[in-house]
Amino acid sequence: MTELPKPAQFDAEYLRRLKEGDPETQKHFGEYFGFLLQVKLAKGVRSWQMLLDVRQETLLRVLEAVRAGDINQPASLGAFVCSTSNHVLWEYRRMDDRGLRELSAGAPEPIDERMEIERQVIDRDRKRVVESVLRQLPPTDGRVLRMLLIEERGKDEVCRELGIAPDYLRVVLHRAKARFRNRIGLRRRKAASV
Amino acid sequence: MNHLEAVGRQAAEKYLLDELSPEEQLEFEEHFFGCAECAAEVEAGAVFVANARAVLSEEAGRHAPVHRWWMEWRRPAWAFAILAALLFLVAYQELLRIPRLRREMASLATPRAYPAFVLRPVARGDDQVLQVPSSASLVGLSLDVPPGAAYRSFECQLLGSTPLSIAVPAPASPGAPLNVLIPVAQLQPGGHTLVLRGQTGNSKAVELGRFRFIVQLN
Numbered sequence: 456m457t458e459l460p461k462p463a464q465f466d467a468e469y470l471r472r473l474k475e476g477d478p479e480t481q482k483h484f485g486e487y488f489g490f491l492l493q494v495k496l497a498k499g500v501r502s503w504q505m506l507l508d509v510r511q512e513t514l515l516r517v518l519e520a521v522r523a524g525d526i527n528q529p530a531s532l533g534a535f536v537c538s539t540s541n542h543v544l545w546e547y548r549r550m551d552d553r554g555l556r557e558l559s560a561g562a563p564e565p566i567d568e569r570m571e572i573e574r575q576v577i578d579r580d581r582k583r584v585v586e587s588v589l590r591q592l593p594p595t596d597g598r599v600l601r602m603l604l605i606e607e608r609g610k611d612e613v614c615r616e617l618g619i620a621p622d623y624l625r626v627v628l629h630r631a632k633a634r635f636r637n638r639i640g641l642r643r644r645k646a647a648s649v
Numbered sequence: 650m651n652h653l654e655a656v657g658r659q660a661a662e663k664y665l666l667d668e669l670s671p672e673e674q675l676e677f678e679e680h681f682f683g684c685a686e687c688a689a690e691v692e693a694g695a696v697f698v699a700n701a702r703a704v705l706s707e708e709a710g711r712h713a714p715v716h717r718w719w720m721e722w723r724r725p726a727w728a729f730a731i732l733a734a735l736l737f738l739v740a741y742q743e744l745l746r747i748p749r750l751r752r753e754m755a756s757l758a759t760p761r762a763y764p765a766f767v768l769r770p771v772a773r774g775d776d777q778v779l780q781v782p783s784s785a786s787l788v789g790l791s792l793d794v795p796p797g798a799a800y801r802s803f804e805c806q807l808l809g810s811t812p813l814s815i816a817v818p819a820p821a822s823p824g825a826p827l828n829v830l831i832p833v834a835q836l837q838p839g840g841h842t843l844v845l846r847g848q849t850g851n852s853k854a855v856e857l858g859r860f861r862f863i864v865q866l867n
Contacts, residue, residue: 462685491688494695495678498667533683541675573699585700603666604702605709610666625662628694631701632662636693 460486470529473521485514488536493575495537499544501551509547513540581639588634595619596627650680652687661690665698756786765789767826768843768860776840777862785833791826792845795857800847804854805829808842836864 463469463483472480492510500506517536520526526535589597595617602608602616603624614621650660650673660677663669669677681687766779768790781788792805800819805827807813813835817827827845840863846854 462688465683488682490692491682494691495682497695498674530683533681534679537679537682573702576696576699577703578700581696581700582704585697585704588697589701589704600701601705601709604698605705610668624666625659625668628662628666628698629659632690632694632697635697636689639693639696 460490462487465532466529470521470526470532473518474524481518484518488514488517488533491533492536492540495540496544497573500547505547505551509540509543512543512547516543580642584635584638584642588631588638591634592627592631596630599624599627600631650676652680652684655680655684655687661687661694664691665694763787763789763830765791765828766862767791767793768862770795770858771861777860779862779864781833781836781864781866783866787830788833788836789828789830790843791828792843792858792860793826794820794824794845794847796824799823800849800857802848803827803857804846804848806844806846807831807835808844809837833866838864838866840864 460483463480469480473484489510492513493506496506496509500509513536516539517532520535520539521532526532589600592600598617599613599619602613603610608616610621610624613619613624655661655677660669660673661681664674664677664681677687681691764779764781764785766777766789769777770793779788790805794800794803802819803817805815805817807815813831815829815831817829820827840861843860843862845857845860847857848854
C-alpha cells in the first residue's frame with residue numbers, strides 16, 4: 456500500500472463490478488481505500504498491527520455491505536468507507552482499552568510505530584525527489600520543516616523562534632507538497648510514455 | 650464540507666499538521682474519501698512528510714558530530730566534575746604533599762647524626778641487637794666483606810615481607826667495609842636478615858654472607 460492508485464468514477468457501474476467480484480475492481484477498491492485508510496488511521500491507532508487490523512476489517516465490512524446491496528448511492532461509497540472505519544476503530548479501541556486495563560499497571564507503554572507506518576511510503580525515488588525539493592526551498596522553509604519533522608518542536612515554538620506567523624507553516628508545507636506532487640506527476644507521466 | 654470549502658480552508662495542510670479540531674477532522678476525512686482531488690492532496694502531503702522526515706533524518710545523522718568517548722569531558726556535567734577533581738588535587742598538593750616534600754628536602758640538606766652499627770656475620774654467634782632511637786629516620790649499617798675474590802660491585806638484600814635491595818659499588822680500597830643507609834621505616838622492630846652478594850663479572854652474583862639482627866626502637 457505505497458501509493459494512491461488513479462481515482463475511479465465511483466458510480467453504479469463500479470459498484471456493480473465490485474458486487475460481482477470483478478478482480479480488477481476489487482484490487483482498485485482495496486488499494487485506493489486501503490491507502491486512504493492508512494493515512495487516516497495513522498492518526499488514531501496505537502500500533503501498526505492495529506492499523507492493519509482496522510483497515511482489513513473496514514474493507515471487509517464495506518465489501519459485505521456492497522454485496523448485500525446496502526449502498527444505494529454509489530457516489531457516497533467513499534463516505535461510507537470512512538464512517539465504517541470510524542466504527543471499526545471505535546470497536547478496536549474499546550477492545551484495546553479493555554485489554555490494556557487487564558494488563559498489570561507496570562506494563563510497558565505501546566511503542567511509537569509511526570516510523571513503521573511511514574516506512575510503507577518511503578522509497579528511493581521519492582526520497583530523491585524530496586531531496587531536490589528541499590534543496591530548492593528558501594532557507595527558512597527548510598528550517599521550518601527540519602524543526603517540525605526532525606526536531607519535533609511545537610508549532611508555537613517554531614513560529615516564535617523563526618519569527619513567522621502560524622499560517623506560514625501551512626504555506627511552507629503547501630509549497631513543498633505542490634512541488635513534490637508536480638515532480639512525482641512528471642516522473643509518472645514520463646514513465647508512462649516510455 | 651465540500652471541495653471548495655476544503656481548498657479555501659487549506660484543509661489538507663491543516664489535516665497533515667494536526668490543526669483541525671476533531672469535528673473538522675471527521676468532516677474532512679468524510680470529504681476526501683469521496684473527493685479524488687483532495688485525496689490526492691492528502692496523499693502527496695503524507696508521502697512528502699514521510700520521505701522528508703527520512704531525508705532530513707539521514708542528513709542530520711550525516712552532519713551530526715562524531716561522538717567520541719574521550720570528548721565526553723567537554724560536556725558541562727563532566728567538565729564540572731573534572732574541574733572539582735583538579736581543584737581537589739591542587740589543594741591536596743599545595744596543603745599537604747608539597748609542604749611535606751619541602752620538609753623532607755630541608756632535612757636532607759641539614760647536617761645531622763644517625764645511629765650506625767657494624768653487623769656481624771651469622772656465623773659469629775647469636776642475633777645481634779640494634780638499639781635504634783625512635784627519633785632516627787636513617788640507620789647506618791657497616792658490613793665486612795669476606796676476603797677472597799675481587800668484586801666489582803655488591804648487593805645488600807634485606808629479606809622480609811617487603812624485601813629491600815641496595816646496590817653498593819666496591820669500596821675504593823680493598824678490604825674496607827661496605828656502608829649502607831637504610832630508612833628506619835624499612836626496619837620494623839623485630840628480627841631481620843641481610844644477605845650480602847658479590848658480583849665479579851658477567852656471572853651470577855655470589856652470596857658472601859648473611860647478617861641477622863634484631864631491631865629494637867627506644
